[in-house]
Each structure stands twice: as structure tokens, then as C-alpha cells.
Amino acid sequence: xxxxxxxxxxxxxxxxxxxxxxxxxxxxxxxxxxxxxxxxxxxxxxxxxxxxxxxxxxxxxxxxxxxxxxxxxxx
Amino acid sequence: xxxxxxxxxxxxxxxxxxxxxxxxxxxxxxxxxxxxxxxxxxxxxxxxxxxxxxxxxxxxxxxxxxxxxxxxxxxxxxxxxxxxxxxxxxxxxxxxxxxxxxxxxxxxxxxxxxxxxxxxxxxxxxxxxxxxxxxxxxxxxxxxxxxxxxxxxxxxxxxxxxxxxxxxxxxxxxxxxxxxxxxxxxxxxxxxxxxxxxxxxxxxxxxxxxxxxxxxxxxxxxxxxxxxxxxxxxxxxxxxxxxxxxxxxxxxxxxxxxxxxxxxxxxxxxxxxxxxxxxxxxxxxxxxxxxxxxxxxxxxxxxxxxxxxxxxxxxxxxxxxxxxxxxxxxxxxxxxxxxxxxxxxxxxxxxxxxxxxxxxxxxxxxxxxxxxxxxxxxxxxxxxxxxxxxxxxxxxxxxxxxxxxxxxxxxxxxxxxxxxxxxxxxxxxxxxxxxxxxxxxxxxxxxxxxxxxxxxxxxxxxxxxxxxxxxxxxxxxxxxxxxxxxxxxx
Numbered sequence: 001x002x003x004x005x006x007x008x009x010x011x012x013x014x015x016x017x018x019x020x021x022x023x024x025x026x027x028x029x030x031x032x033x034x035x036x037x038x039x040x041x042x043x044x045x046x047x048x049x050x051x052x053x054x055x056x057x058x059x060x061x062x063x064x065x066x067x068x069x070x071x072x073x074x075x
Numbered sequence: 076x077x078x079x080x081x082x083x084x085x086x087x088x089x090x091x092x093x094x095x096x097x098x099x100x101x102x103x104x105x106x107x108x109x110x111x112x113x114x115x116x117x118x119x120x121x122x123x124x125x126x127x128x129x130x131x132x133x134x135x136x137x138x139x140x141x142x143x144x145x146x147x148x149x150x151x152x153x154x155x156x157x158x159x160x161x162x163x164x165x166x167x168x169x170x171x172x173x174x175x176x177x178x179x180x181x182x183x184x185x186x187x188x189x190x191x192x193x194x195x196x197x198x199x200x201x202x203x204x205x206x207x208x209x210x211x212x213x214x215x216x217x218x219x220x221x222x223x224x225x226x227x228x229x230x231x232x233x234x235x236x237x238x239x240x241x242x243x244x245x246x247x248x249x250x251x252x253x254x255x256x257x258x259x260x261x262x263x264x265x266x267x268x269x270x271x272x273x274x275x276x277x278x279x280x281x282x283x284x285x286x287x288x289x290x291x292x293x294x295x296x297x298x299x300x301x302x303x304x305x306x307x308x309x310x311x312x313x314x315x316x317x318x319x320x321x322x323x324x325x326x327x328x329x330x331x332x333x334x335x336x337x338x339x340x341x342x343x344x345x346x347x348x349x350x351x352x353x354x355x356x357x358x359x360x361x362x363x364x365x366x367x368x369x370x371x372x373x374x375x376x377x378x379x380x381x382x383x384x385x386x387x388x389x390x391x392x393x394x395x396x397x398x399x400x401x402x403x404x405x406x407x408x409x410x411x412x413x414x415x416x417x418x419x420x421x422x423x424x425x426x427x428x429x430x431x432x433x434x435x436x437x438x439x440x441x442x443x444x445x446x447x448x449x450x451x452x453x454x455x456x457x458x459x460x461x462x463x464x465x466x467x468x469x470x471x472x473x474x475x476x477x478x479x480x481x482x483x484x485x486x487x488x489x490x491x492x493x494x495x496x497x498x499x500x501x502x503x504x505x506x507x508x509x510x511x512x513x514x515x516x517x518x519x520x521x522x523x524x525x526x527x528x529x530x531x532x533x534x535x536x537x538x539x540x541x542x543x544x545x546x547x548x549x550x551x552x553x554x555x556x557x558x559x560x561x562x563x564x565x
Contacts, residue, residue, distance in 0.1 A: 007358070017358065019271075022459075045115075045116065046116065062358065062362040063362065064362060
């Protein structure tokens with residue numbers, strides 16, 4: 001489990017940021033994206049994927065959440 | 076002479092790597108790339124932020140350098156204690172030329188060295204008592220300090236001193252912030268982690284100090300983050316922002332104060348110059364206080380204009396008009412600078428190797444002067460920095476991460492740049508090779524280089540360096556006479 005931050009970039013896309021490893025990557029897809037349920041599996045452009053427990057859609061980004069890495073560590 | 080082609084650059088990298096043993100070669104190959112503007116992400120082409128190989132000559136610093144030297148050091152009314160043996164503080168003292176207004180030793184303390192001067196007995200019995208005593212002494216001798224930060228050197232982490240407990244107790248006693256910073260030099264692979272640790276300590280101990288307090292704000296409040304006022308850089312940036320109608324509440328951290336930092340959460344926009352060293356705190360303020368942040372670049376007229384317009388787009392029409400007014404006002408001045416120096420610098424090739432920001436930020440300024448950057452690299456950048464660099468640099472140019480002394484020399488021999496921009500550690504090597512050199516960390520004791528006024532100085536300095544008559548005197552007179560005589564004979 002690691003603390004991550006999800007923010008919105010200027011183009012409106014979501015960006016994943018892992019402070020511990022200074023890893024920044026665009027989020028290609030998010031499993032759940034509805035007002036009631038937001039989160040699930042995040043697929044990153046660098047090939048990695050992380051799992052965030054679904055929550056109600058946050059009213060404002062960025063938000064820090066706990067995430068679990070799925071699969072092997074990416075560079 | 077044109078820059079190298081893609082094939083030539085690839086061959087050069089192969090040739091340079093040839094001398095390494097197999098394992099080192101494999102590792103170093105990952106840190107060198109040939110630029111391809113089409114790429115979106117640098118990840119597949121370059122590896123960064125990894126431990127330097129034992130045995131090679133690296134130019135990196137340590138976490139303490141990143142925290143005390145870069146982030147905390149320039150805050151003028153906070154006393155940063157170098158906690159540990161005396162050398163770390165003394166040999167880094169006042170090395171970065173962070174200018175400030177104030178009376179040193181009375182209300183400003185950047186150029187002074189405060190240290191606990193660890194001896195053997197402190198290593199054996201612990202240095203906590205010494206630290207407490209040191210803080211008392213500081214309070215007595217320098218009562219106008221606004222706060223104290225404790226910058227740990229390596230032994231503090233090794234012997235496990237509890238500087239947090241001492242700091243908490245001292246803070247309650249003197250009623251000022253006392254910030255323990257765990258920036259022991261052995262942490263991380265370069266000074267980059269020091270920046271991160273320093274940012275985190277600011278987040279934990281400083282940033283929320285004035286939450287809920289009244290603050291007379293305007294809709295045009297901004298903060299300058301990641302400008303360390305080297306040779307007056309932040310001042311040259313600040314006047315442009317103020318002229319366009321913004322109010323600069325805080326400078327982080329060149330010529331900055333504790334009060335400014337505590338007031339930063341009240342601003343409307345954080346302007347981030349050095350992304351590498353201050354993105355952490357910007358991200359935190361974005362999340363906690365909802366302050367957007369924006370990377371900008373005040374090197375060279377093209378980038379200044381672009382940045383001013385980008386900054387103005389966050390505000391109403393009066394600021395947008397202000398930006399246009401500022402651009403209009405300074406354009407004739409900058410055009411005159413270009414008209415004067417461009418003919419003298421046109422077509423010259425530059426190679427860069429700097430810290431975490433300038434290898435990409437100064438490219439625009441060189442291009443404005445008609446110069447071409449043929450190679451660039453960072454000491455301690457991460458992949459997000461390289462993502463940004465790919466777009467700034469020309470196709471098929473050389474990009475090197477944490478370059479070794481040997482590699483850099485070989486690259487220079489092959490690329491034959493007319494000017495090299497790097498730091499003091501590289502300077503004399505290249506001087507002896509007869510290549511014009513400018514220090515891009517400390518501006519070679521000149522500056523400022525940011526902003527419109529800075530650009531004039533930048534152009535003048537580059538001209539003075541490149542067209543200095545001394546470069547024609549690199550050959551001894553008798554050798555020259557012989558070669559000329561041969562020419563005549565032929």
C-alpha cells in the first residue's frame with residue numbers, strides 16, 4: 001500500500017503521482033468513474049496498474065488516497 | 076559545422092561506452108539517449124534518479140546539500156544549523172550566492188555557518204544536549220531570528236539522535252518554530268531527495284502555522300516558488316510580475332522569510348520556476364488549499380513572453396492587459412540585446428550539464444541568441460524532467476543523465492561545442508582543453524539571468540566568454556610559428 005495523489009492536468013486528464021518514488025504518470029483508464037463510485041483499478045501510461053478502494057467521487061482534485069500496486073513494480 | 080546526425084550520435088555513445096566493463100557499460104547505456112521529439116515519455120529511452128556507479132566520477136551532491144544548501148539555506152531570517160561535524164556546513168557556506176536584503180548576523184543569516192561541530196565524544200554519547208545548548212546560544216546571540224531549522228548531517232542518522240524531541244522542546248521554550256530536518260547525506264542517490272525531505276519538513280512544520288489567521292488578500296496574490304535568487308534572479312523575475320499587476324506575496328526561498336512562507340497558502344497561484352526542487356510543496360498546497368500551480372520559464376525573451384501570457388491566463392483582463400503592456404515595454408530592449416549579440420553568437424554550439432532545471436530552461440535563451448544546444452543533461456533529474464526536456468531540445472541531440480567525468484569529456488571532444496555551460500567541478504577541465512565555459516549554477520559570479528534585465532546580462536556574459544581573445548592564445552607562440560611557416564612553405 002502506498003500513498004498516492006491523483007490530480008488533474010491542464011488538458012483535463014488524470015495524473016497519478018507517487019511521492020515516495022517521485023513517480024508521475026498519466027492515468028489511461030479508471031475502472032469506476034461515476035458520482036457514487038470512483039476508483040478501482042487505475043491503468044497508467046507507463047504500463048503499471050494500481051488499485052484504489054472505490055469512494056464517492058471527490059468534489060475537488062487533487063486527492064491523496066491509499067493505493068495497492070497490481071503486478072510487478074514499474075520503473 | 077552541423078550537429079551530429081542520429082547515426083553519428085549513436086556511434087559516439089557506443090564508442091564512449093566501450094571502455095567500461097560489461098556490467099558498467101550496460102548500466103551507463105541506460106542513462107544516455109539520443110533525442111527524438113516525437114516521443115511523449117522518456118521512460119523507454121533514459122533511466123534517471125538511480126545510484127551512481129562506484130568508480131565513476133559523478134558530479135552529484137547529497138541530501139544535505141539539497142536541503143540545507145538549496146531549499147532551507149536561502150531563507151534569510153531562519154537560522155539553519157548544520158548539525159554534525161563542521162565540514163559540511165563550512166565548505167558549503169555561502170556557496171550558492173543567494174542574494175538577500177538584510178544585515179547579516181542581525182536579522183539575516185544566510186551567509187553564516189551555524190554548526191554543532193561534532194567531536195568523537197558527541198558520536199559516542201550523542202549530540203542532543205549539544206543541540207539544545209546550541210539553540211539556547213543562538214537565541215541569546217541572535218535574538219532577531221524568526222526560527223531555526225536543524226539540518227542533520229550523516230552521523231545524526233547513524234547514531235540515532237532524537238533531534239525531533241530536542242526541537243519540540245526548544246520550540247516550546249523559545250516560542251519560535253524549530254524544524255528538525257532529516258536530510259542526512261546518505262539518504263537517496265543525489266541532492267534530489269534532500270529537496271523532497273526539505274519540502275516535506277516545510278509542509279509539516281511551517282506551511283499551516285497561520286491557517287485561520289486574518290490576511291489582507293487581493294485577487295492578484297501569487298508566490299514565486301523555486302527561485303533561489305542566485306545573483307538576484309528572483310528580483311529580476313519579481314519586477315516583471317509586479318509590473319503586470321500581480322502582488323508577489325512570497326519568494327521561495329531566495330530572499331524569502333518565514334512570514335512569507337507561512338502566508339503562502341493564502342495566494343491565488345503558485346508560480347513554480349524550479350520544478351524539481353519545489354513541485355512537492357506545490358502539490359501539497361494544491362491538494363490542501365486548492366492553489367493551482369504553474370511552471371514558468373523566465374530565461375530569454377521567447378520563453379518570458381510565453382510564460383507571462385500563461386500566467387496572465389489565470390487572472391482577469393486587467394492582468395492580461397498588464398502582461399501585454401510588460402511585453403510591449405521590454406520588447407524593444409530585448410530586441411536591442413539580440414541585435415547586438417546575435418551576430419557575434421549566431422550558429423555557435425552549446426553543451427549543457429546542470430542540476431535539475433536549467434538544462435531545459437536555458438535552451439530557449441540560447442536559441443534566442445541564435446545558438447544551438449547540441450547536448451544537455453541533468454545531475455539529479457527524474458523522468459518527468461526528461462519528459463519535459465525532449466520537447467525543448469532539437470532532434471538527434473545528445474541527452475545524458477548523471478554523466479560521468481569521462482563521458483562528458485569524450486562527448487565534448489566529439490561534439491566540439493563552442494561553449495559549455497556547467498558547474499565549477501567541470502569548469503577547469505574544459506578551460507584546460509581550451510573550450511569557453513560558463514558556470515550555469517552560480518552564473519560565474521555574475522547574474523541575474525532571469526527576466527528581461529537578466530537576459531541582457533546573460534547575452535553579454537556569453538559574448539564575453541565566447542569571443543574572449545584568450546581562446547586564440549591556447550597554442551604556444553613557437554608552435555604557432557612553426558605551423559604558420561609550414562603553411563607558407565606549402
